[in-house]
Each structure stands twice: as structure tokens, then as C-alpha cells.
Amino acid sequence: MSTSPQRTAPRGRPADPSVEARALNAAVELYSEVGWNGFTMDAVASRAKVGKAALYRRWPTKQELLTNAIAGSKAPDVSLRDTGDLRTDLETMAEGLIGALHTPRGLAELRLQLEAKIYPEILDQAMDPIRSAWTASARTYVAAAVSRGQLPDTASPTLIFDAIRGAIINRFLLTPSHRSTSMLEGRHELAQRVVGLALASFG
Amino acid sequence: MSTSPQRTAPRGRPADPSVEARALNAAVELYSEVGWNGFTMDAVASRAKVGKAALYRRWPTKQELLTNAIAGSKAPDVSLRDTGDLRTDLETMAEGLIGALHTPRGLAELRLQLEAKIYPEILDQAMDPIRSAWTASARTYVAAAVSRGQLPDTASPTLIFDAIRGAIINRFLLTPSHRSTSMLEGRHELAQRVVGLALASFG
Missing domain, CATH: 1.10.357.10 (Tetracycline Repressor, domain 2)
Structure with a gap:
């Protein structure tokens, strides 16, 4: 876990480890409800209460976010x-x-x-x-x-x-x-x- | 098949029986692809190449359109x-x-x-x-x-x-x-x- 200043996030704030978990949970929930057609970074960010930049930093595309979210929790x-x-x-x-x-x-x-x-x-x-x-x-x-x-x-x-x-x-x-x-x-x-x-x- | 002038004179135009079939087919296709979240009257109208008014005349809600479309073709x-x-x-x-x-x-x-x-x-x-x-x-x-x-x-x-x-x-x-x-x-x-x-x- 890095404490160095981040590029696009608010300066000086330490990385929040719960962001990733919240985003992955929100992605699974949202996808289960609306499917691919409604699966947008905006909607995941809003449901997870995280910034869009924080999402894009971790998962550059929504495919990667969904794949990680589904694979993350073991079947x-x-x-x-x-x-x-x-x-x-x-x-x-x-x-x-x-x-x-x-x-x-x-x-x-x-x-x-x-x-x-x-x-x-x-x-x-x-x-x-x-x-x-x-x-x-x-x-x-x-x-x-x-x-x-x-x-x-x-x-x-x-x-x-x-x-x-x-x-x-x-x-x-x-x-x-x-x-x-x-x-x-x-x-x-x-x-x-x-x-x-x-x-x-x-x- | 009507030979009367079309397009700009909706009033008095005889009902086109193919409108219904086209709309129902388009509804099934669209729904199979995008699901409920993307199932809009606009999208069905555009795919079926029919006017939105023609859709709403037959099916006042998208629930009714979908129910009819799925029930219409026998399982x-x-x-x-x-x-x-x-x-x-x-x-x-x-x-x-x-x-x-x-x-x-x-x-x-x-x-x-x-x-x-x-x-x-x-x-x-x-x-x-x-x-x-x-x-x-x-x-x-x-x-x-x-x-x-x-x-x-x-x-x-x-x-x-x-x-x-x-x-x-x-x-x-x-x-x-x-x-x-x-x-x-x-x-x-x-x-x-x-x-x-x-x-x-x-x-």
C-alpha cells in the first residue's frame, strides 16, 4: 500500500483500501440488476460512492472491472x-x-x-x-x-x-x-x- | 399492399398489418440483446422502422409490448x-x-x-x-x-x-x-x- 502522493486523487489523502471492495461489490450488484447494457463506470461509481477517477485508475475499462468483480468472489x-x-x-x-x-x-x-x-x-x-x-x-x-x-x-x-x-x-x-x-x-x-x-x- | 400515397399523409392511411409483426419481432430481438434496462419504445420503433405513435396505439406500455411479443411466438x-x-x-x-x-x-x-x-x-x-x-x-x-x-x-x-x-x-x-x-x-x-x-x- 503506497503512501506516496497520487496523481489524480485529492492530494495527500492516503489510499482507501475499502474503495476497491466497495467498487467490486457495487459492480456485482449493479451488473446482476441491469446487465451489460446498463453497466457503466458512472453507475458503479455512484453506487459504490467512489470517484470515477478511482475506478479508472484500477480498471481502465468496464470489461476489466466486471471480470475482476465476478472473478473476485469465488464461484x-x-x-x-x-x-x-x-x-x-x-x-x-x-x-x-x-x-x-x-x-x-x-x-x-x-x-x-x-x-x-x-x-x-x-x-x-x-x-x-x-x-x-x-x-x-x-x-x-x-x-x-x-x-x-x-x-x-x-x-x-x-x-x-x-x-x-x-x-x-x-x-x-x-x-x-x-x-x-x-x-x-x-x-x-x-x-x-x-x-x-x-x-x-x-x- | 396499399398503393395510396404514404409517409406524409398519416391520416386516413389504411392500417398496415405488417407493422404489428415487425414491431413484435423487433421487440423480441431487442429484448434478447439488451434486456429490460435497454428495452425502450424508442429503440423498438427504430429497429422495427415503425413510428412510435403506432407502437403506443397498440401497446400503451412497454410491459404490454414485451408480454405480447414473448407470448406471440409460441414457446x-x-x-x-x-x-x-x-x-x-x-x-x-x-x-x-x-x-x-x-x-x-x-x-x-x-x-x-x-x-x-x-x-x-x-x-x-x-x-x-x-x-x-x-x-x-x-x-x-x-x-x-x-x-x-x-x-x-x-x-x-x-x-x-x-x-x-x-x-x-x-x-x-x-x-x-x-x-x-x-x-x-x-x-x-x-x-x-x-x-x-x-x-x-x-x-
Whole structure:
């Protein structure tokens, strides 16, 4: 952390470490609400209560700001634990995903995945770490279960993960807002049912 | 096709039936690209090459325009056929959904589902027919399969449909844009694998 005078900020004031955190939070929140079309440096600055200059110093473009904001908070749905029991771990992951979708971070990630379809040249770069983390988790995880004899070696990591994450996303998208609380409250049971279905073909 | 003088004499000009179709198409396209935050009457009018007055005459608010535009084109992913064979019909539905997601209409519907989470008071109304159609299809369809003895009567229509539609949406969202063509080309096989997994627990 430098205490030397800064170029464009008010002279002599020490750097405020909370500026970065506030800006990244505001960026995630704003993007989850309005998407790329409304994602401007002005709007982030105003929501975060930071100066625009402070934003541009750290992130010269809004792509960089968004990419950092999304990457900064670890994707909850791919942070798998390995307890040695496949079903338990997948249920924990599924339950975490249901919770995550009800946060700005989860919504922002889903929105980014959708909007990368529309603005690939701008947003595919921000999506790449998310895609890679997801694919790597699925592979590592299923490989471990195969090595423990809990899955046959023909099991497709992506198909199993697509079915779990997909079923939860679909249920989330089709649940009216006034039933969000009851979806959250029932997340343990939903996670069990979804994982049960995804693993059913393996006996 | 009218041959009467146009442009400067709006009064008395016969209604142009193509105005409505152009406006609805433009609304779906625009919404799929920019979302609610950029969805304005101005932008729809300009894309559809129709006057703003013509839009407001038909749809007094942008909610009404969007709801009509989305409802106007039938959701491809819920138009099930009933050939008597459950697996074949679900595969046809799944394949249709993969195709639909690669169109503005499919993207617009997915975006609407996401944005209804953020602006429920504005967009839940537009989502209601989509939710109802989806739930009704799942129930009718699974009930028919149960009555033919193709599924046990404990089978959950929503879980089966969530797994199929969800897995496809998840695969779509995680596929980089430069691989869209190959996802489309492989849609028959993907549909088979996803339906196979969703039905695996029923033997």
C-alpha cells in the first residue's frame, strides 16, 4: 500500500483500501440488476460512492472491472468438498448453488453466462475462468469418485454436472419471486432429489 | 399492399398489418440483446422502422409490448408431441429446445426468466404464461406416460422436466460462442443423452 502522493486523487489523502471492495461489490450488484447494457463506470461509481477517477485508475475499462468483480468472489457452486462420499458432496454443492442463486453474485454469474452469448467479443473473456473452473471441478470430482469405485469409468462428468446445476437453475428460473423463500427453505430436499436423479443411472 | 400515397399523409392511411409483426419481432430481438434496462419504445420503433405513435396505439406500455411479443411466438420448448413413446417425444422436445436457445426468441425467454427475478413487480406478469405452459406440459405429458405404464405414478413431472431443460440450458450457457455450431450439430446426440439420464431412475 503506497503512501506516496497520487496523481489524480485529492492530494495527500492516503489510499482507501475499502474503495476497491466497495467498487467490486457495487459492480456485482449493479451488473446482476441491469446487465451489460446498463453497466457503466458512472453507475458503479455512484453506487459504490467512489470517484470515477478511482475506478479508472484500477480498471481502465468496464470489461476489466466486471471480470475482476465476478472473478473476485469465488464461484460458490464449484467449491466442492471431498468427503469421500460422492452423493453427500454433490448434495452439498447443489444446496450451495440454490443459496448462491439467491444472491447478487449468483445472479450476476448467470446473467454473464447469458450475455456472453450476445456479446461474445466483449464478455467471453470474463466467462472463461468460470467455464474452466466448472469443467475442471466436474472432471476432478467424477474422476475421484471413479477411482473410489462409486461411479463407472464411463460416467460423463459434464452430463452429471449439467443435470444437477441445470435442474436447479431451471427450477429457480421457473419459481415465481413470491415463492423464493420456500425454495430456499426446501433447498436440502431439492438438492437430494436432483442429485438422486443425476446419479440414478449409476445404480 | 396499399398503393395510396404514404409517409406524409398519416391520416386516413389504411392500417398496415405488417407493422404489428415487425414491431413484435423487433421487440423480441431487442429484448434478447439488451434486456429490460435497454428495452425502450424508442429503440423498438427504430429497429422495427415503425413510428412510435403506432407502437403506443397498440401497446400503451412497454410491459404490454414485451408480454405480447414473448407470448406471440409460441414457446418451442413446450410444444410437445405425443407419439405414444415417452422417450422419443422427450428427445424431440429436448432437440427443439437446443435449437430454440440459438434464436432470439429462445434467448429472450431465458432472459425474461432471469430478469423476472430482479424486477418481479414488472416482469412476473409476462412470465406467468410461460411458467403455466411449462408446468401444464410437464404434468400432462408425464400423466400420459404413467397411464401407458411407461412411468411409475410416483414420477415427478417437474423433476424430469427440470433435469432435461436444465441440463440443456446449463450446457448452452457453458458452451463458448465459437462452439455454438458444433453444439447445434450435435443436438440429436445431446438430446438422447440428457433424456437418457432423466429417465434412468425409471429403468
